[in-house]
Amino acid sequence: MKWGSAPTMKDVAREAGVALGTVSKVFNHGTVGEEYRQRVLEAAARLGYQVNSYARGLKTNRTYAVAVVLPNIINPFFSVLTQNLCQALTKRGYRMFLSITDFDPEAEQRYIHMAQQNQVDGIIGLTYNPELQVADQVPFVSFDRYVSPNVPCVASDNFGGGQMAAKKLVELGCERLLFLRIGSTVAGESDKRRDGFESFCCGAGVEHDTLYLCDSDGYGPFRSFLENHIHQGHLDYDGIFCCTDGLTLEIQKMLAGFGIYAPQDVQLIGFDGTAIHMGHTPECSTIVQPIPLLAETCVDILLKEDRSDLPSLICLPVSYAYGGTTRDGV
Amino acid sequence: MKWGSAPTMKDVAREAGVALGTVSKVFNHGTVGEEYRQRVLEAAARLGYQVNSYARGLKTNRTYAVAVVLPNIINPFFSVLTQNLCQALTKRGYRMFLSITDFDPEAEQRYIHMAQQNQVDGIIGLTYNPELQVADQVPFVSFDRYVSPNVPCVASDNFGGGQMAAKKLVELGCERLLFLRIGSTVAGESDKRRDGFESFCCGAGVEHDTLYLCDSDGYGPFRSFLENHIHQGHLDYDGIFCCTDGLTLEIQKMLAGFGIYAPQDVQLIGFDGTAIHMGHTPECSTIVQPIPLLAETCVDILLKEDRSDLPSLICLPVSYAYGGTTRDGV
DNA sequence: GAATTTGAATGATACGTTTCACAAGAAAAG
DNA sequence: CTTTTCTTGTGAAACGTATCATTCAAATTC
Numbered sequence: 001m002k003w004g005s006a007p008t009m010k011d012v013a014r015e016a017g018v019a020l021g022t023v024s025k026v027f028n029h030g031t032v033g034e035e036y037r038q039r040v041l042e043a044a045a046r047l048g049y050q051v052n053s054y055a056r057g058l059k060t061n062r063t064y065a066v067a068v069v070l071p072n073i074i075n076p077f078f079s080v081l082t083q084n085l086c087q088a089l090t091k092r093g094y095r096m097f098l099s100i101t102d103f104d105p106e107a108e109q110r111y112i113h114m115a116q117q118n119q120v121d122g123i124i125g126l127t128y129n130p131e132l133q134v135a136d137q138v139p140f141v142s143f144d145r146y147v148s149p150n151v152p153c154v155a156s157d158n159f160g161g162g163q164m165a166a167k168k169l170v171e172l173g174c175e176r177l178l179f180l181r182i183g184s185t186v187a188g189e190s191d192k193r194r195d196g197f198e199s200f201c202c203g204a205g206v207e208h209d210t211l212y213l214c215d216s217d218g219y220g221p222f223r224s225f226l227e228n229h230i231h232q233g234h235l236d237y238d239g240i241f242c243c244t245d246g247l248t249l250e251i252q253k254m255l256a257g258f259g260i261y262a263p264q265d266v267q268l269i270g271f272d273g274t275a276i277h278m279g280h281t282p283e284c285s286t287i288v289q290p291i292p293l294l295a296e297t298c299v300d301i302l303l304k305e306d307r308s309d310l311p312s313l314i315c316l317p318v319s320y321a322y323g324g325t326t327r328d329g330v
Numbered sequence: 331m332k333w334g335s336a337p338t339m340k341d342v343a344r345e346a347g348v349a350l351g352t353v354s355k356v357f358n359h360g361t362v363g364e365e366y367r368q369r370v371l372e373a374a375a376r377l378g379y380q381v382n383s384y385a386r387g388l389k390t391n392r393t394y395a396v397a398v399v400l401p402n403i404i405n406p407f408f409s410v411l412t413q414n415l416c417q418a419l420t421k422r423g424y425r426m427f428l429s430i431t432d433f434d435p436e437a438e439q440r441y442i443h444m445a446q447q448n449q450v451d452g453i454i455g456l457t458y459n460p461e462l463q464v465a466d467q468v469p470f471v472s473f474d475r476y477v478s479p480n481v482p483c484v485a486s487d488n489f490g491g492g493q494m495a496a497k498k499l500v501e502l503g504c505e506r507l508l509f510l511r512i513g514s515t516v517a518g519e520s521d522k523r524r525d526g527f528e529s530f531c532c533g534a535g536v537e538h539d540t541l542y543l544c545d546s547d548g549y550g551p552f553r554s555f556l557e558n559h560i561h562q563g564h565l566d567y568d569g570i571f572c573c574t575d576g577l578t579l580e581i582q583k584m585l586a587g588f589g590i591y592a593p594q595d596v597q598l599i600g601f602d603g604t605a606i607h608m609g610h611t612p613e614c615s616t617i618v619q620p621i622p623l624l625a626e627t628c629v630d631i632l633l634k635e636d637r638s639d640l641p642s643l644i645c646l647p648v649s650y651a652y653g654g655t656t657r658d659g660v
Numbered sequence: 661g662a663a664t665t666t667g668a669a670t671g672a673t674a675c676g677t678t679t680c681a682c683a684a685g686a687a688a689a690g
Numbered sequence: 691c692t693t694t695t696c697t698t699g700t701g702a703a704a705c706g707t708a709t710c711a712t713t714c715a716a717a718t719t720c
Binding site: 006048050051052053054055057058063065072073074076079080082083086087090095096097098099100113114116117119137277278 | 467
């Protein structure tokens with residue numbers, strides 16, 4: 001063994017006085033006699049041998065690495081999701097290779113390409129590029145977004161969550177509901193929150209309005225909208241469903257600026273419930289996404305051996321959690 | 331080229347009618363005639379060829395991958411740091427392997443081992459295992475914590491930050507200061523916040539107290555401490571420096587429960603300032619860590635060619651940001 | 661005890677690159 | 691016209707592993 005460079009199997013074999021293949025078997029699933037196994041393990045320990053995973057990857061075409069492509073991890077929902085993905089992958093013996101796109105469609109494509117350069121056993125992506133090219137070569141699971149017919153999409157039951165929020169608000173006495181949304185221009189599963197909300201309202205004959213914004217619009221339009229619907233210190237709506245916990249908090253602050261407080265004057269329900277997954281009590285009443293389950297499911301589907309007959313959309317159940325902005329205090 | 335398996339350089343060479351080595355040169359820094367280069371590139375495009383980075387890694391011993399080992403990424407400080415690390419690495423053409431230890435010393439050691447066996451080009455770690463074994467083989471940069479003599483440590487100027495906080499509070503009229511800390515039992519650079527705080531107080535002859543807790547203690551002791559120092563609705567301290575923005579918010583809530591409000595009754599300063607890096611205005615006045623710079627510095631030092639003569643500790647400058655919990659409102 | 665099966669060690673081969681010594685031709689120098 | 695220098699294409703030889711067809715001995719069966 002040359003000094004300075006890492007010891008190889010050949011070194012271990014020489015040190016242990018066995019054949020190369022025997023050493024290989026020890027570090028894989030081969031059957032090796034107990035005596036030989038010990039000899040090899042000792043020699044390996046003595047030399048500080050570690051498997052070279054690049055040589056292994058070259059031979060096996062398996063890398064035990066999965067690429068996770070996300071717009072960012074600053075948004076608590078994404079950071080909690082990432083952490084759960086990381087744990088789910090680790091549990092199965094996989095490592096996580098994280099790419100952050102910052103919502104840049106080109107970056108998304110670039111990362112997907114890079115990941116496919118034979119470096120990864122699969123990709124989990126939350127992408128906004130509507131014309132993303134994904135080679136069938138590498139297993140791909142999409143989060144929240146439809147990519148192409150053969151790419152499974154994992155998401156929360158956004159429709160059900162929207163219904164749940166509206167139903168809850170009505171049960172708590174609300175009579176004029178409002179749905180507020182801000183997000184990407186590219187539609188995803190999460191936009192079904194509105195559909196669920198409207199479906200319930202229409203079905204139950206509840207008065208309701210909707211304000212649907214894109215990130216580029218900023219919060220300004222919310223402010224003017226609310227302003228236009230406040231008369232003599234009184235808001236036209238008594239229940240608001242916001243597409244996100246983050247938005248809920250912003251709206252709460254905004255309304256407080258107008259002297260309108262939750263839950264006395266208006267009840268607010270958000271979506272995500274990440275605070276719960278962070279071990280805190282939620283800062284607002286919310287529809288909780290089952291993040292750990294979402295992560296597990298993504299990984300399960302991604303690593304499924306049988307790649308034929310994959311589901312195209314998996315919706316996972318959400319739940320409601322009280323968090324102070326509604327009048328169902330525990 | 332066998333169907334179903336990715337095309338190799340050999341396939342490209344055959345397709346282009348050139349030698350294997352020529353193809354290789356095209357995808358590296360070799361000098362190749364313009365005509366040949368075109369032929370190769372076209373053939374590669376036609377075949378959809380992509381470099382197999384495992385074979386490349388095997389030959390070059392360079393993987394362009396860096397492992398990042400963190401306790402979690404749910405804490406906003408860590409998630410912002412991770413995002414910045416990711417960007418800094420990407421900018422230099424490196425990929426990021428992310429491992430989450432959840433503060434488990436064994437997991438830390440396991441991940442470091444794994445990272446080394448996976449032949450990453452370097453490791454950036456924030457670890458709490460006091461007896462962490464790090465092979466000199468792989469470059470290592472530690473965040474906030476001293477690991478061993480030859481492992482550079484990158485951190486904010488925590489001492490200076492502590493001084494700054496105390497100074498600011500005094501400038502804003504505080505006369506009895508309190509420092510509150512909760513964190514790991516393992517000491518790190520961030521514990522110098524207290525030292526800086528005390529240094530200033532002692533130097534300036536300011537009355538001050540300190541409460542130093544570990545995670546396992548929970549917030550209970552804070553509550554009792556504060557309770558014991560409230561007499562007739564009046565807190566003994568008029569300025570509190572909390573070791574973290576998160577703690578600041580907790581303390582603020584706790585005090586509000588006692589009818590004591592910031593900044594009227596007491597001024598609070600936190601540490602981290604992640605809200606700023608997330609594009610929000612901070613929720614509390616705070617000492618801001620220069621997270622982008624921290625990330626850049628970690629990466630710079632990690633990837634420095636000349637590994638001799640590395641600094642053992644790099645302290646980066648912090649700054650103060652107003653956030654509503656002090657009386658210096660803009 | 662001979663024949664057969666089983667279990668385990670062996671070592672050559674291939675994976676897809678990079679690299680390097682060489683060759684071949686063109687250009688420059690004498 | 692010869693010699694030298696440069697440029698650029700070539701193909702063989704690693705890199706460290708997994709695999710597989712062999713081989714060899716021991717265990718089992720008849």
